[in-house]
Amino acid sequence: MQREQKSNSYIVGAVLIMGYLYYRATFQQDFYALPNIIANQLQAQPLSGLFATFTFRYGEQVISIEALGYFGFLGFFGSKIWLFLSYSILAYLWYGGLSGKMREAFTPIVVALLLSVSYAAADEFHQSFVSPAFAMKEDVILAGIGAILAIIAGWFFLIARKGRK
Template sequence: MQKEQRSNSYIVGAVLIMGYLYYRATFRQDFYALPNIIANFLQSQPLSGLFATFTFRYGEQMVSTEALGYFGFLGFFGSKIWLFLSYFILTYLWYGGLSGKMRDVVTPVVVALLLSVSYAAADEFHQSLVSPAFAMKEDVVLAGAGAVLAVITGWFFFTVRKGRK
């Protein structure tokens, strides 16, 4: 009974995270809010010399301290880390909820990955309708990487670790 309640809690948590992700994508995100918050904490701009050596393209956007400024560069990475962590948590919750309901080891992995990556793609499509500047296929790949890492972590904690007890 307790295992069933825990599985249900994980699934409810996953649905809540999906609701949060939908809500977040509904509004045009102020891409410059995070850099302003960072500017208050890192006024001395530590590691600016190191960050200046990195230049790459992410979708259509050039990412560098020259193109975005120091705080915009950090804000870009902060938003991508948040995206990665959001889908990591979402997939971990789906995997935890499904692995408690199924005896098979492979099915929860496949279903959790499909649910999370499909939702990431649907979320990007939704963003293209609301705010075309922020819908990127690279974000789906990043979310997918978070989902794969979550399944590996979940498999360790729910399967391997359980076998040790």
């Protein structure tokens, strides 16, 4: 009974995360709202010399301090870290909820991964209709990597917990 309640709690948490991600993508928002917060804390712009050496493309956008400014550059990484963590948590919650309901070891891994990556793709598709958010396949890949790593971590935690019992 307690295992069933724990599984249900994980699944409810996953649905809440999905609701949050939908809500966040639904409304127009400043794509780099994070830099305003960072600007108040990092007025001296530490490590700007190191960051200036990095220039790359992410989708159609050039990512560099020259193109985005110091705080835009940090904001880009902040938003991608937040994306990665959000989908990591989502996948971990799906895995935790499904592993308590399914006897097989492999099925919860596959289902949690499919749910998380499918939702990332659906979220990016949804963002294509909402301006100024950008739909990018790179974000789906980043979310998928976060989901895979979270499921691997969840699997190790589950194995370690079973080993202690």
